[in-house]
Amino acid sequence: MPIDMTPHYHALQRMYLAAPINRIYQPDILILEGWAEISIQLQEDFHHSAGAVHGSVYFKMLDDAAFFAASSLESEFFVLTASFTTYLIRPVSSGEMRSEGRVVSQTRTQFIAESTVYNERGQELARGSGIFVKGKHRLQEALGYSE
Structure with missing residues (x-):
């Protein structure tokens, strides 16, 4: 009988929302x-000097979606980003930004995940x-993971 991983997914969601950076x-x-x-509403605070969203926001959305796709498959240890390649395709300045991540390959110790960011259209x-690789930090010790 398969194990119900839903509590793990909810714990990961709590952990993500508890991260201090996500107050921004x-x-x-x-x-x-x-x-x-993952989705966010864009704000002018996220803009660079030319009036569009800064690349760091794109990276965060891509990395976070891929990271949590990988983390969904690891219920004991915190997963770490070992490397990440980003391709910026078009600028955006307002509306919603939504990213989707999915695991495309995994071994005993690492995951390869891809992600895409979309605008509201x-x-x-x-x-x-x-x-992404398994770290040594236990998820139970991560901020927000445990209730």
Whole structure:
């Protein structure tokens, strides 16, 4: 009989929302097996001097979605981003930004995940892929994971 991983997914969602950096972005997150979706409402505070969203926001959205897709498959240890490649496709300045991540390969110690960021019209804004590894920090000790 398969194990119900839903409590793990909810714990990961709590952990993500408890991260101090997310006080700035105020994201929404959904996690399922090998998959995650994150969305934020864009604000002028996220802009660079030319009036569009800064690349660091694209990276955060891509990395977070891929990270939590990988984390959904690891219930004991905190996962770490070992490397991440980002491709910025088009600028955006307002509306919603939504990222989807999915695991495309895994071994005993690492995960390869891809992610894509979309605007509110479903147009692709960026994409990326990364390698994620199991760390030594137990999830139970991570801020927000345990109730």
